[in-house]
Amino acid sequence: MSAPTATMPAAPTAGDGTLGVVPGTFQQAMILSRYQLRDYLRSRRFVLMMSIVAVVGGLLTGLIAYFRPAGVIGSATDMYGTLWGTSASGLILFAGIIFGGDAIAGEFQNKTGYFLMGLPIRRATVYAGKYTAAVAAAVVSTAVYLAIIVGNAVYYLGPGAFSDGSALLESFGLAVLYLLALVGFVFLFSSLFKTSLYAVLVVAVLFLFGFSIIQDLVVGLIHIEPWFLLSYVANTSNSVINYPFVGVPAHVSHSPLLGTTYAPGYAEAIEIMVGYLFATALGGLALFEREEFS
Amino acid sequence: MAPSIEARQLTKRFGSFVALDHLDLAVEGAVCVGFLGPNGAGKTTTLKMFTDLIFPTEGEAFINGISVQRDRKRALASCGDLIETPEIYPSLSPNEALEMSGALRGMRPEEIRDRTRVVLDEVKMTEWADKKVGKFSKGMKQRINIAASLLSDPDVVILDEPSTGLDPRGMAEVRDIIRGLKKERRLIFMSSHILSEVVDVCDRVALLNHGKLLFSDTLANVALRFDGGVRSVEAEFARPVDDPVVSGQIASLPGVSGWSRVDASRITLSLKADGDSRAELLERLAALKLGLVSFRESRSALEEVYLREISTGEGG
Ligand SMILES: Nc1ncnc2c1ncn2[C@@H]1O[C@H](COP(=O)(O)OP(=O)(O)OP(=O)(O)O)[C@@H](O)[C@H]1O
Ligand SMILES: [Mg+2]
Numbered sequence: 356m357s358a359p360t361a362t363m364p365a366a367p368t369a370g371d372g373t374l375g376v377v378p379g380t381f382q383q384a385m386i387l388s389r390y391q392l393r394d395y396l397r398s399r400r401f402v403l404m405m406s407i408v409a410v411v412g413g414l415l416t417g418l419i420a421y422f423r424p425a426g427v428i429g430s431a432t433d434m435y436g437t438l439w440g441t442s443a444s445g446l447i448l449f450a451g452i453i454f455g456g457d458a459i460a461g462e463f464q465n466k467t468g469y470f471l472m473g474l475p476i477r478r479a480t481v482y483a484g485k486y487t488a489a490v491a492a493a494v495v496s497t498a499v500y501l502a503i504i505v506g507n508a509v510y511y512l513g514p515g516a517f518s519d520g521s522a523l524l525e526s527f528g529l530a531v532l533y534l535l536a537l538v539g540f541v542f543l544f545s546s547l548f549k550t551s552l553y554a555v556l557v558v559a560v561l562f563l564f565g566f567s568i569i570q571d572l573v574v575g576l577i578h579i580e581p582w583f584l585l586s587y588v589a590n591t592s593n594s595v596i597n598y599p600f601v602g603v604p605a606h607v608s609h610s611p612l613l614g615t616t617y618a619p620g621y622a623e624a625i626e627i628m629v630g631y632l633f634a635t636a637l638g639g640l641a642l643f644e645r646e647e648f649s
Numbered sequence: 650m651a652p653s654i655e656a657r658q659l660t661k662r663f664g665s666f667v668a669l670d671h672l673d674l675a676v677e678g679a680v681c682v683g684f685l686g687p688n689g690a691g692k693t694t695t696l697k698m699f700t701d702l703i704f705p706t707e708g709e710a711f712i713n714g715i716s717v718q719r720d721r722k723r724a725l726a727s728c729g730d731l732i733e734t735p736e737i738y739p740s741l742s743p744n745e746a747l748e749m750s751g752a753l754r755g756m757r758p759e760e761i762r763d764r765t766r767v768v769l770d771e772v773k774m775t776e777w778a779d780k781k782v783g784k785f786s787k788g789m790k791q792r793i794n795i796a797a798s799l800l801s802d803p804d805v806v807i808l809d810e811p812s813t814g815l816d817p818r819g820m821a822e823v824r825d826i827i828r829g830l831k832k833e834r835r836l837i838f839m840s841s842h843i844l845s846e847v848v849d850v851c852d853r854v855a856l857l858n859h860g861k862l863l864f865s866d867t868l869a870n871v872a873l874r875f876d877g878g879v880r881s882v883e884a885e886f887a888r889p890v891d892d893p894v895v896s897g898q899i900a901s902l903p904g905v906s907g908w909s910r911v912d913a914s915r916i917t918l919s920l921k922a923d924g925d926s927r928a929e930l931l932e933r934l935a936a937l938k939l940g941l942v943s944f945r946e947s948r949s950a951l952e953e954v955y956l957r958e959i960s961t962g963e964g965g
Contacts, residue, residue, distance in 0.1 A: 375751070377754060377755045383753055386753055390738070390748075466734070467736045469736070470737050474750060475728075476722060
């Protein structure tokens with residue numbers, strides 16, 4: 356009685372009326388990231404991030420104006436080394452989590468993915484476009500922070516603030532590389548969970564406690580270099596972002612107080628960050644490709 | 650090339666639960682197919698596999714001959730879709746959301762501008778074009794979603810209960826939009842619970858229950874399938890009619906096999922299956938001078954077939 360398969364004879368049609376020829380992958384990723392970035396810049400979390408930048412930057416500015424510590428305002432290298440080099444990685448961590456945490460998870464949780472994924476676009480393109488936007492938003496925040504510090508340097512040192520411009524650029528470049536790796540890492544967790552909060556919490560806990568505990572255990576108990584931890588390059592005491600100002604510390608050092616400690620070499624730090632960038636991108640994308648909107 | 654969609658042995662299991670069971674369905678040409686079935690039948694599951702939101706356990710879905718599973722980008726290029734009620738990035742305005750959609754589809758800026766104006770006008774959202782979507786009501790968002798699915802003037806339109814969340818006027822507007830779409834060369838595949846809407850706009854229906862396709866046929870054939878003719882009528886009176894009056898005077902009229910009450914002044918009469926006795930019944934009912942004001946089929950043929958097929962499937 357019922358016919359499970361039914362085919363209608365072709366009705367005459369007026370030809371393929373669909374408008375547009377779908378752009379290439381790269382172009383689509385750029386288009387998507389443009390609208391994503393617009394969404395970020397208007398979002399409450401961008402306001403939050405900017406407030407943090409303003410508070411931290413304002414506090415630094417105020418403290419220096421009040422105490423005028425000679426060791427800080429004496430030279431450009433000292434200024435950037437203390438103000439920027441040791442704090443940038445923390446700020447980047449915050450920006451990465453704020454902008455990347457719900458980038459993928461939010462598409463499922465907030466159902467915005469149903470709008471986006473109905474379009475003729477590959478999942479990898481969506482991932483790349485969203486990654487680019489999150490990185491851009493985080494770079495903007497970081498650049499504003501750096502601008503506040505450079506502003507201070509110009510105030511105290513005049514043109515001397517740029518006496519070692521290449522170190523400043525190099526440090527910013529390292530900061531961006533760290534940011535790329537970190538946002539990649541955050542995206543991996545954002546793809547792992549369909550709830551943004553979990554992604555944010557897991558990454559925050561890992562970076563704030565988890566990694567340092569692992570690092571302490573690995574170094575203290577089995578005495579090997581913790582090169583497999585992204586936080587290894589961002590340890591505040593020897594943050595790689597600070598290398599252009601303070602130089603590269605000894606690879607291994609022993610002290611009666613701290614025991615054995617490791618610091619990554621310059622090239623090694625870059626390898627770690629690039630490694631993380633690729634590994635997390637591949638992992639996160641593999642997860643996202645298999646995730647269902649249900 | 651005529652637009653087409655096809656499901657080949659399309660199956661979806663969630664654990665051991667079979668949400669869709671080897672669906673074979675092919676539709677081609679400028680037709681509107683109503684995809685029917687009770688809650689949980691597997692309609693959304695099917696449409697999600699057609700748009701690559703979820704992945705089949707077995708089988709494949711094709712749009713215009715291109716496998717959605719193998720090449721989502723190419724398959725969805727000529728397809729506009731609306732599954733469940735998607736959210737749009739809240740900080741974007743309808744204009745910006747449609748601009749993003751159009752740009753990702755490769756439409757030229759002036760095409761996007763022109764089409765945005767047309768589709769927003771169609772869903773009556775022109776005056777909201779530059780407001781942030783985040784503050785919109787559910788129905789307003791749904792209107793924008795409908796507009797977005799039509800933006801590129803696609804060949805194939807896949808809609809999952811498009812009138813969910815809309816007010817009565819909105820539902821009527823959606824019906825008009827779909828009727829308008831049909832005039833051209835499009836294939837529309839639309840799930841719905843509103844049978845009157847389906848009767849109104851669709852040419853074909855496919856009925857799903859417990860993940861299995863019960864039938865797929867033209868509406869005209871569905872009416873034929875319903876061989877017994879009209880089975881029940883609803884009669885409305887200007888004043889209340891008491892039970893004794895109904896059982897004494899109305900239920901005994903020729904052709905009536907039973908009755909039930911809708912409210913004080915409305916009753917449903919079941920008709921005997923042998924031949925169409927409606928004309929005679931109407932005359933006799935009017936002759937009773939109980940104040941008869943309306944007399945009509947209580948269910949459409951589609952409704953009758955729907956209920957019968959579903960209960961057969963249930964083993965009832
Ligand atoms: N992610 C999932 N995990 C487990 N079961 C699921 C999942 N998604 C859907 N199902 C089940 O699959 C069946 C079909 O669901 P589906 O949403 O396709 O029904 P539907 O026909 O669209 O119903 P409705 O008319 O209520 O929208 C339901 O029983 C549902 O519980
Ligand atoms: Mg559904």
